[in-house]
Amino acid sequence: MRRRNYEATFILNNEITEEEHEAAVERIKNSVEGSAGDITELEDWGEKRLAYPINDLYSGYYYMLNFEGNADTVDELERNLKLIGGVMRYMVIRVDE
Structure with a gap:
């Protein structure tokens, strides 16, 4: 592929607690690396106000992850993002070269 x-x-x-926060980020990184992906950059944008409330919450911690992989890598990442309890929203897009 x-x-x-x-x-x-x-x-x-x-x-969520700081330990749960770090565990969630580590699990996301491991899901990319465990399915033949290579992480090129992980940016912590910090806590920001949401455009609209999600489950009565008005802010969350934003992250941007750049990686190289194939369709299986994306599928595994999205599967893990759905399973991790602390993830409120996510979006994965292909970056044009």
Whole structure:
């Protein structure tokens, strides 16, 4: 399969503990690396106000993850993002070269 560049943006719940926060980010990184992906950059944008409330929350921790992988890498990442309890929203897009 062809490897492409992808960008994933996700928002973590700001009410989870610091340990749960770090564990969620580590699990997301491991899901990319465990499915033949290479992380090129992970940016912590910090806590930001949401455009609209999600489950009565008005802010969350934003992250942007750039990685290289194939369709299986994206599928595994999205599967893990759905399973991790602290993830409020996410979006994965392919970056054009």
